[in-house]
Amino acid sequence: MKEYCGIFGIYDNPNAAYYTYLGLYALQHRGQESAGIAVTDGKRITYYRDFGLVSSVFKSDSLKKLTGHTAIGHNRYSTSGASDSPDNIQPIVVSYKYGQLAIAHNGNLVNALELREKLEEEGSIFRGTTDSEVIVHLIVKSRKKKFLEKLIDALSKLKGAYSLLVMTNKKLIAARDPWGFRPLCMGELNGSPVFASETCAFDLIGARYIRDVEPGEIVVVENGKVSSLRLPGSxxxxxxxxxxxxxxFARPDSRIFGKSVYEVRKEFGRILAREYPVEADLVIPVPDSGVVPALGYSQESGIPFEMGLIRNHYVGRTFIKPEQKMRDIGVKVKLNPIPELLKGKRIVVIDDSIVRGTTSRKIIRMLREAGAKEVHMRISSPPTKWPCYFGIDTPTRDQLIASSYSVEEICKFIEADSLGYLSLEGMLEATCGSREEFCTACFDGKYPVDVPERIVEQSKKK
Structure with missing residues (x-):
């Protein structure tokens, strides 16, 4: 699975561009493909964006040119649109009859294709291929008089996931879709309202977390005042x-949906230990997302925790894949076992999910080669059986191993001594939530928004 996008915005601060840079830096895990910042001085919007990590896209010279007091930023990992087109890098900035506007979008719209075709029939010309650009055209073409009315008119036509930041020369607006698929937090820094996908961005700049933007809420910041309204029908x-x-996806030090990611993940591990206990000598995580649930599993089971796999954090997305005869080296570049810890031991390995199963099998083989006597796989989520259409770039259903094979068959395929998945009920218990609060479609196929058949078919071709 791939990360998707991170967004950040700040209103009325003399160091708006720099704080946005830091905010995007904290949200780097949400998108490592491209980054961009747009800033306004009240008269015009300037922007800079490019492919690469935040630290490589923005240097001191480029940041100095982004002068202004209000800014929005975006990290991208493409879930919609070609990843190699510069026109798909956000924020998207346009000029139209009433001035300029910039948007940064996290999420996927399931009716984007339908809307795009209608807009093109009406004469709209698209530069890129993202569903985010559809939102811009809907705003600009709205016949409503005031900008906020235009935005509401545009958002009312969307189906699917969007956490959105919209900036004009006078306003900063944050909006979240009525279903609340993607997180969006609101905070304050020395009197300046700030918004971010996760609270870890607030921690880095010293901002105070206030609350989450609610599903279906539109928060407007203008003339130093913050107001809120609900999207009609939400x-x-x-x-x-x-x-x-x-x-x-979220960083463990963040709070999203009103809860600590760290505490929820640790509870995943605790419940997993109760649901699938095993006699073993060590609990080890597949870093990084397996670390916190592995701690919970260890504490609940009483089995010692060790970092038996060490991750190389300097492996970028540009790593050149080896020839077929060296195919296993790709995993070894990222993860390396510690034989002194593993030799002759019965190991419980904690990972967050199994997608195709090939990586899990390589990890288990690597642990056995390092001397592990037994390898028991435990997954801190239920079996992933269905693709996501709301902002997570999952493989098609036929590529998800759990959609076609039983747990016993998957266990045999990955060559584990045993395999246990966290139950759907256990996962929801850990979040203190229910099916009424969360989308669990990737586990049970129950999509909260109807997905057009053409979108389903299109996803099979990727």
Whole structure:
């Protein structure tokens, strides 16, 4: 599975561009493909964006040119649109009849293709291929008089996931879809309102977390005042927060959906230990997302915790894949076992998920080669059986091993001595939530928003 996007915004601060840079740096885990910042001085919007990590895209010279008091930023990992087109890098900045606007979007719209075709028939010309650009065209083409009315008109046509920051020369607006798929937090820094995908961005800049932007809420910051309204009709939508944020995507030091990611993940491990106990000598995580649930599993079971696998954090996405005869080296570049810890031991390995199963099998083989006597796999989420259409770039269903094979068959495929997945009920218990709060479609196929058949078919071709 791939990360998707992180967004950050700040209003009325003399160091707006620099704080946005730091905010994006804290959100780097959400998107490592490209980054961008747009800033306004009240008269015009300037921006800079490029492919690469935040630290490589922005240097001191580029940041100095981004002068202004209000800014929004975006990290991207493409879940929609070609990843190699510069026109798909955000924030998207446009000029139209009433001035300029910039948007930064996290999420996926399931009706984007339908909307795009209609807009093109009406004469709209698209530069990129993202569903985010559809939102811009809907705003600009709205016949409503005031900008906020135009935005509401545009958002009312969208189906799917969006946590959105919209900036004009005078306003900063944050909006979250009525289902609440993606997180969006609101904070304050020395009197300046700030918004971010996760609270870890606030921690880095010293901002105070206030609350989450609610599903279906539009928060408007203008003339130093913060106001809020609800998207009409949003009360009819079932809250469907993405539970995979807790499992994998969010940083463990963040708070999302009003809860500590660290505490939820540790509870995943505790419940997993109760549901699938095993006699073993060590509990080891697959870093990094397996670390916290492994701690919970260790504490609940009483089996000692060790870092038996060490991750190389300097492996970038540009790592050149080896020839077929050296195919296993890809995993070894990222993870390396410690034989002195593992030799002759019965090992419980904790990971966040199994997608295709090939990586898990390579890890288990590597642990056995390092001397492990037994390898028991435990997964801190239920079996992933269905693709996501709301902002997580999962493989198609036929590539998800749990969609076609039983737990016993998967265990045999990955060559583990035993395999146990956290139950759906256990996962929800750990979040203190229910099916009424979270989207669990990747586990049970119950999508909270109807997904058009053409989108399903299109996803099979990727």
């Amino acid at each position: 009360e009819k939508c079932k809250k469907s927060q993405c539970i995979f944020e807790f499992i994998y």
